[in-house]
Amino acid sequence: MALSRLSLRSNNPFLKPTATSLPPSTRRHVSTDTTPITIETAAPFTSHQCDAPSRSVSTSSAEILSFFRDMARMRRMEIAADSLYKAKMIRGFCHLYDGQEALAVGMEAAITRRDAIITSYRDHCTFLGRGGELVDAFSELMGRKRGCSDGKGGSMHFYKKDASFYGGHGIVGAQIPLGCGLAFAQKYSKEENVTFVLYGDGAANQGQLFEALNIAALWDLPAILVCENNHYGMGTATWRSAKSPAYFKRGDYVPGLKVDGMDVLAVKQACKFAKEHALKNGPIILEMDTYRYHGHSMSDPGSTYRTRDEVSGVRQVRDPIERVRKLLLSHDIATEKELKDMEKEVRKEVDDAVAQAKECPTPEASELFTNMYVKDCGVESFGADRKELKVTLP
Amino acid sequence: MASLLGRFCRKLVVPGSAHGSRMVSTTSCDSEAVKSLNLYSAINQALHIALETDPRSYVFGEDVGFGGVFRCTTGLAERFGKNRVFNTPLCEQGIVGFGIGLAAMGNRAVVEIQFADYIYPAFDQIVNEAAKFRYRSGNQFNCGGLTIRAPYGAVGHGGHYHSQSPEAFFCHVPGIKVVIPRSPREAKGLLLSSIRDPNPVVFFEPKWLYRQAVEEVPEHDYMIPLSQAEVIREGSDITLVGWGAQLTVMEQACLDAEKEGISCELIDLKTLLPWDKETVEASVKKTGRLLISHEAPITGGFGAEISATILERCFLKLEAPVSRVCGLDTPFPLVFEPFYMPTKNKILNAIKSTVNY
Numbered sequence: 001m002a003l004s005r006l007s008l009r010s011n012n013p014f015l016k017p018t019a020t021s022l023p024p025s026t027r028r029h030v031s032t033d034t035t036p037i038t039i040e041t042a043a044p045f046t047s048h049q050c051d052a053p054s055r056s057v058s059t060s061s062a063e064i065l066s067f068f069r070d071m072a073r074m075r076r077m078e079i080a081a082d083s084l085y086k087a088k089m090i091r092g093f094c095h096l097y098d099g100q101e102a103l104a105v106g107m108e109a110a111i112t113r114r115d116a117i118i119t120s121y122r123d124h125c126t127f128l129g130r131g132g133e134l135v136d137a138f139s140e141l142m143g144r145k146r147g148c149s150d151g152k153g154g155s156m157h158f159y160k161k162d163a164s165f166y167g168g169h170g171i172v173g174a175q176i177p178l179g180c181g182l183a184f185a186q187k188y189s190k191e192e193n194v195t196f197v198l199y200g201d202g203a204a205n206q207g208q209l210f211e212a213l214n215i216a217a218l219w220d221l222p223a224i225l226v227c228e229n230n231h232y233g234m235g236t237a238t239w240r241s242a243k244s245p246a247y248f249k250r251g252d253y254v255p256g257l258k259v260d261g262m263d264v265l266a267v268k269q270a271c272k273f274a275k276e277h278a279l280k281n282g283p284i285i286l287e288m289d290t291y292r293y294h295g296h297s298m299s300d301p302g303s304t305y306r307t308r309d310e311v312s313g314v315r316q317v318r319d320p321i322e323r324v325r326k327l328l329l330s331h332d333i334a335t336e337k338e339l340k341d342m343e344k345e346v347r348k349e350v351d352d353a354v355a356q357a358k359e360c361p362t363p364e365a366s367e368l369f370t371n372m373y374v375k376d377c378g379v380e381s382f383g384a385d386r387k388e389l390k391v392t393l394p
Numbered sequence: 395m396a397s398l399l400g401r402f403c404r405k406l407v408v409p410g411s412a413h414g415s416r417m418v419s420t421t422s423c424d425s426e427a428v429k430s431l432n433l434y435s436a437i438n439q440a441l442h443i444a445l446e447t448d449p450r451s452y453v454f455g456e457d458v459g460f461g462g463v464f465r466c467t468t469g470l471a472e473r474f475g476k477n478r479v480f481n482t483p484l485c486e487q488g489i490v491g492f493g494i495g496l497a498a499m500g501n502r503a504v505v506e507i508q509f510a511d512y513i514y515p516a517f518d519q520i521v522n523e524a525a526k527f528r529y530r531s532g533n534q535f536n537c538g539g540l541t542i543r544a545p546y547g548a549v550g551h552g553g554h555y556h557s558q559s560p561e562a563f564f565c566h567v568p569g570i571k572v573v574i575p576r577s578p579r580e581a582k583g584l585l586l587s588s589i590r591d592p593n594p595v596v597f598f599e600p601k602w603l604y605r606q607a608v609e610e611v612p613e614h615d616y617m618i619p620l621s622q623a624e625v626i627r628e629g630s631d632i633t634l635v636g637w638g639a640q641l642t643v644m645e646q647a648c649l650d651a652e653k654e655g656i657s658c659e660l661i662d663l664k665t666l667l668p669w670d671k672e673t674v675e676a677s678v679k680k681t682g683r684l685l686i687s688h689e690a691p692i693t694g695g696f697g698a699e700i701s702a703t704i705l706e707r708c709f710l711k712l713e714a715p716v717s718r719v720c721g722l723d724t725p726f727p728l729v730f731e732p733f734y735m736p737t738k739n740k741i742l743n744a745i746k747s748t749v750n751y
Contacts, residue, residue, distance in 0.1 A: 091551035092728055143729035154553050154728040170555035171512065172484055205483035207515075233484050235457040241483040304460050368722070368730040 031061035031333045039327070041266040048248055050255035050284070053273035057265040061333045063109065067264050068324045068334075070108075071101040072343050074125040075321060076350040077134060078294070081124065081141060081155075084354065085298045090141045094155045096294040097125040099262075102320035103228060103288050104129040106267025107196060111275060114191065116164040118179040119198035121156035122228075122292075123168030126198070130163035134353035144360035151363045152371070164193075173199060173206030176225070180212040180283075183223035194222040194278045196271070202233025204247050213283065217254050220282035224274045225251075227287045228261065234296040235305040248287035255281075261288030262318040291318065428610040433603045436578035436611045437466045437543075440585040441504065443615050445474050448502055451539075451589070453479045455489060455506025463508060464545060464604050490516035490542060494524050497539035497594070504589055510546035510598060511555040517563070524594040525569030538592035543585070545601035546574075547639050547689055548735060552601075553728040559690035559721070561637075564596050565667045565699065571595040572667040573620060574637040578609040583618030584664060591620060600639035607642075623670035625677065629659035631749055632683040635674055635700055637663045640687050640736065647741035656749050666696055674700065675707045682713040683748050687736050692720035714751035717744045 038056045045052040078098040084090045097104070104125040107117070119126050124137055132148060140147025141155050148158050159167035166182060169175040179197030186193045203209065204227055216223045227247040231238050238245040248256030255277070259270040270286050277284045291314045295302025302311070328334045334342075431439065445451050453470055459481045461468035471479040482489050486507055493503035507513045513520075520542070528536035548557045564572045573588050573595055575581035581599065588595040626641070627648060636644045641662055648658035659677050663669055678684050684704055686697035701716040719736045727734050 092553045093556060151729055152727065156553070156555070170553075171514075202484040205485050205488075207485060207487055233456075234463075235460055236481050236483075240481055299463075362729055365730070365733055368724055368727055368733055372724060 030335075030338045031065065033061040033333075034063075036060055037331075039265055041260065041263055041269065042323075043260045043263070043266070045266070045270065046248070046258040048246075048251075048256040048258075048285075049253070050257070050277065052257065053269055055269075057269045059109075059265060059268070061331070064265075064324060064328060064331075065333060067105050067109070068321065068328060068339065069342055069346065070105045070129070071264070071321045071324065072346045073134070073349065074098075074101045074104065074128055076343075076346050077124060077128065077137065080138070080350050080354055082294070082298065084138070084141065089358070090155065090298075091143070092154050092156075093121070094141070094298040095122040095296065096298070097122050097292065099293040099314070099319070100228060100230060100290045101125055102264040102267055103226075103261050103290055106264040107226075107271045109264075109268040110271035111194070111196070113163045114193045115275070116166055116179075116182050116186065116193065116195040117198065118166040118175045118182060118195065119168060120172065120175060120200060120203065121168050121170050122200075123156070123158045127158040127160060127165060127168075130160050130165040132158065132160055132163075132165075134350060135356045138354050138357035139360045142357055142360075143362055144357060145363045146357065146360040150367065152367065173203035173208050175199065176203070176206070176209045177212040179225075180216045180221055180223045183216065183221040183278075183283075184219065186222055187220075192279055194224055194275050196224045196226055198226045198228055200233065201227060201229045201231065201238050201245070201247065202236070202241065204229075204250065205233075205241060213251055213254055213285075216283040217251075222278040223283045224271070224278050225254075225283060225285045227285065228290055229287055230290050230292045232292075232296070232305065234300065237305065246287075248285050251283070251285045254283050254285055256285035256287060258287045258289065261290030262320045262323065264320055264324060426612045426614050428612050430608055431578050431611040432605050432608050433578045433581055433599065434464050434466045434605065436582040436609075437585055437599060438468055438470075439611070439613070440582040440589075441467060441470055442473070444502070444504065444586060444589045445470065445478060447615065450500065451478070451502035451504065452496065453504045453506070454482050454493075455543075456484055456508045457481060458506055462506065464601065466543075466599075466604075467506070486512055486514075486516040487519055490519040490540075491523065493540050493542070494519060494527070494537045494594075497537035498527065498535050500539065502539040502541070502589055504541045504543065507542060507544040509556055509558075509601075510544040510560050511558045513542075513544055513560060516542075520564070520570065520594075520596065521567050525567045527569075529569060536592070537594050540594040541585075541589045541591075541597055542595070543597045543599060545604070546598040547600045547602055548726070548731065549602050550731070551728075552726070552731075554725050557726045557731075559598075559638075559688065561598055561666055561688075562690055562694060562696045565696050567667075569594070570667065571620060571665060572598070573665050574598045574600070575664065576600070576638055576641045576662050577603070577607050579611045580618060580662075580664070582611055583616050584620070586615065587617040587620050590617065595620075598638065602639045603642075618664070621665045621668050621670055623664060623673040624662045625659060625673065626662050627658065627660035629657035629681065631657045631681055632685060632745055633659045633661060633674065633677040633681045634685045634687065634741075634745075635661045635663055635697075636687045637666065638689075640689055643736070643738050644687055644741055646738045647745060650738065650742050651745045654746070656745060658745065663700075669700070671703055671707070674704060678704050678708045679711045682711055683717075683751075684708075684712070685717040685719065685741070685744055685748055687719045687741055689721050689736065691723045692718055693723050695720050714748045717748045719744045 041055045078096045085094045108129045136148045143151045156168045156170045183195040248258045260266045458467040459471045493505040496503040575584045588597050697718040719741045722734050
């Protein structure tokens, strides 16, 4: 009892075990143990129009370790992308996800690859979570043929069809009606899959969200709308853009759940709960309270609308990777050195992928005209400046 | 490139070529104080003047409070207060609709859409509400005080959603005006005209020039008339028509063509809707050839409208078909941008083949 009461302290980033934690005899270093263990989330869920799920999350040592590795890999990838952008190897716009890794990783733990995910332009880590390869990600960022969208999409348009990842979208909020449409199709197929539609606190004020929500609720679609509330719509804080910043309640007649998005186990629990709910009762909104360390994009220093103290404060108290590290250490699942070694491995993985991606060729010039229509018009451009065009109509 | 830009922007009388001196800009500037400004600073100055001279004018949009993503609204919130310069939530349809309402009550609403690529949620409001308000109410109501500003055009690496040129969609809507400046001095004068024009105006700003273009801009309050095209370079062999950032590229092509003995006349349309047909017609009747260039895709681009109109008016005077050197018919690409763009060489080739037709 005393232990669980300790976990109620809101400023305590530690995840305290309940009475059913691991007995000493089965604790191993760098555990690959898949025995189920239960861990309580640091903060309770707040719910709207539904019963909140339990705070006790069923997981295993192996799973928590995989969380650590996956999040470390995502973090490293974003930092590498930062350097590549500054070196002008990545052009265009680059929106980084570091700080929000727990969301991508926790969600994956609760769902299958048949469930669909659709998100905004901050999609690098979501792509990785869906099983994307680092080298495909870096190739796409640098506009190489090896990239997941053949080098034609860039940072904002990562897709992975075989993992039901319906990609990154540049126009804010445009993915929401699209995602509800995916859920509609899933309902027809009767395969018990759901769609997670991710959007930000900025997009939460778009009219199309409410249009899509009404239709999804009317037709009981298995759509889970996930508001990644990182508190800033580019440069505008939520208190200045939303009359009601309780995004999980904005669905009114649609149930909602507020989740600590920096706690990977809470995210997993919420997504699991949401999937079960959506398959039975239709749409639900998950508001993930999260934070991004970088600015909105690489063109935004991220310091004109928030203080550096705020950013470093969140990094010290709420960083998702650090929380998992403390959890692993306190449960004796791994030692400090093992975790550091793991981070080194991840770093090497990322560096290798970057080097490999740099070697990849850019797409052919003729690719400029392909994939506009199913049967392209066979346009070819030639001449010194590609001014001459030859078009063969179908 | 930068030095050519500088030469292009300066409105002084340049020592003439064999064809006489170049026409000076229609704005008077000689005795007034001028300052070397880039495009975003010129626009910023125009906004300061607009808010200063009309106490019922407002500037709002996404992130304009801290100065905006391109610094065009710097200092406005501090100077005029949060009641007149404020951020809106992320909803273009709401922003423009709200602006129409404000304008309908007799205010001047200067609305910013962060990138022209995002203007489409507001398209219904612009086309169905703003453009038709005066007409359908029999002149009882209007939203003439509405000005919508949006950065448009390629920036070198913008990709699909930070580089579009959507001007053609809006040129198809009677009831609104579409204005595109080519340089800092033009931008300040045209923006002040647009804000004060008693009709709703969509004002596209070439984002590539925000920092790149630097020019001597008069510090006082001045306006450049709308719907008046300007011949910025005189010639006799072929007329080139363009607007915005594309004019810099076209002028480079004109200089290259001159080395090969072709004399090019270059016209800045400035206002696309309603456009100055007379100036272009007079020029084509003189030269007998027309070339239009714009970044937007060629099919259905505004060049088609210019071509059709000039054909009607100048058919017998034309020596060659009207040439259009425009963006390709693809979504604005990311890695393929250099192939997509209507570059100087493409324009030069077109000039030569038109002249040698």
